[in-house]
Amino acid sequence: MKKNVLFVVLMLALVLVGCAEHEHVWNEGEISKDASCTEVGEMTYTCETCKATRTEVIPAMGHSYEFEVTTPATCIEDGVETEICSRCSAKGKTRSIVAAHKYDSNGECTVCHAKKDDVDKAEARIGTKYFDTLTGAIKSLKDAESKTAEIVVLKNSVKLENFSTITGSNDNSAYDITFVGNGKEKTTIDISTDLTMPPYEGNHINYIEGANLAFKDMTVVIGDGSNYQGFARAGSLEFDGCAIVGMGAHWGNGDVIFKGCEFKDNGNYSLWLYTGKNYVFENCSFISSVGKFLHPYTERPLSLTITVKNCSFENTNEAAESGKPALNIKTKVVCNVSFEGSIEFKNVATGAQGSKYFQLESNNGSIIKINGVQIYPEV
Ligand SMILES: [Zn+2]
Ligand SMILES: [Zn+2]
Ligand SMILES: [Zn+2]
Numbered sequence: 001m002k003k004n005v006l007f008v009v010l011m012l013a014l015v016l017v018g019c020a021e022h023e024h025v026w027n028e029g030e031i032s033k034d035a036s037c038t039e040v041g042e043m044t045y046t047c048e049t050c051k052a053t054r055t056e057v058i059p060a061m062g063h064s065y066e067f068e069v070t071t072p073a074t075c076i077e078d079g080v081e082t083e084i085c086s087r088c089s090a091k092g093k094t095r096s097i098v099a100a101h102k103y104d105s106n107g108e109c110t111v112c113h114a115k116k117d118d119v120d121k122a123e124a125r126i127g128t129k130y131f132d133t134l135t136g137a138i139k140s141l142k143d144a145e146s147k148t149a150e151i152v153v154l155k156n157s158v159k160l161e162n163f164s165t166i167t168g169s170n171d172n173s174a175y176d177i178t179f180v181g182n183g184k185e186k187t188t189i190d191i192s193t194d195l196t197m198p199p200y201e202g203n204h205i206n207y208i209e210g211a212n213l214a215f216k217d218m219t220v221v222i223g224d225g226s227n228y229q230g231f232a233r234a235g236s237l238e239f240d241g242c243a244i245v246g247m248g249a250h251w252g253n254g255d256v257i258f259k260g261c262e263f264k265d266n267g268n269y270s271l272w273l274y275t276g277k278n279y280v281f282e283n284c285s286f287i288s289s290v291g292k293f294l295h296p297y298t299e300r301p302l303s304l305t306i307t308v309k310n311c312s313f314e315n316t317n318e319a320a321e322s323g324k325p326a327l328n329i330k331t332k333v334v335c336n337v338s339f340e341g342s343i344e345f346k347n348v349a350t351g352a353q354g355s356k357y358f359q360l361e362s363n364n365g366s367i368i369k370i371n372g373v374q375i376y377p378e379v
Contacts (some may be wrong), residue, residue: 291323
């Protein structure tokens with residue numbers, strides 16, 4: 001009996017000593033928490049001898065992305081492919097699918113029936129209709145029920161001809177056309193030949209005559225920087241993401257809106273506000289080698305509202321004193337002006353009233369506000 005007790009005690013002691021000192025023999029481990037695309041998991045190992053456990057981190061897997069078509073391309077509109085994770089459906093990067101016709105062996109698109117020859121030589125298109133010239137595209141609206149259209153400019157360099165000559169009418173107010181380019185570096189539209197006119201007192205007829213025109217993502221060549229050029233007698237004008245070359249003076253009789261536009265140096269004012277009603281300049285940059293920018297000027301009385309929001313004015317001529325402030329208002333134009341947001345001046349002259357924002361020839365009733373606070377006339 002005593003012998004047995006001794007044996008048990010001995011074994012117990014051995015086990016205890018062994019456990020304290022043995023090398024763990026880890027099993028293959030078990031996943032105690034699954035890793036996901038974005039979260040780490042956990043692996044638990046158990047000692048086969050003493051059942052002690054230890055854990056290791058399982059790294060997050062990261063997404064398993066593959067591109068899938070999320071918006072198919074059509075004949076004329078680019079589509080979109082999006083990276084989608086096969087595990088968790090998270091979305092990653094996108095890339096565009098270039099629009100393309102699907103030509104058959106005769107060179108005709110099996111989807112929209114456009115002919116390859118027509119597409120290749122086209123200067124413009126409206127929807128899936130192709131036109132050899134921009135003039136042809138505008139002319140096609142003459143008998144259309146709606147004269148609201150987006151005309152996509154397909155060639156790098158096109159001319160916009162005398163609108164009234166194209167439409168054969170002296171009332172084009174039903175026309176509402178947006179010309180869409182392929183970026184201001186790639187597409188240039190030239191209006192300088194047929195649309196500019198002599199001074200207001202000159203020949204009035206046969207220019208744009210009330211049409212509402214918008215220009216998107218292109219360079220617009222108005223002229224060579226001479227006086228009295230521009231969009232004579234437009235109904236309204238809008239420019240979005242455009243570069244403006246030349247000094248426009250004629251801006252029609254209504255709204256004149258510039259968004260994200262760049263007024264290039266033309267050796268003169270960036271523009272004359274010679275006609276129009278309501279001007280908006282938003283996120284625009286003005287660059288001038290003579291330090292002259294916005295110039296409300298006419299030979300007759302005119303009232304304008306002008307909003308300048310988040311714009312920059314840069315005089316590239318180091319002699320700032322030789323230039324003018326951002327807005328140089330001549331006597332006959334009464335302006336209701338709001339400067340809003342961030343207005344930046346680089347080397348811009350200070351005007352007669354001590355401001356880089358404006359100067360007036362005389363107190364003609366104009367009101368100037370900066371972020372809602374009237375700065376002229378002083379209150
Ligand atoms: Zn152990
Ligand atoms: Zn995922
Ligand atoms: Zn097609």
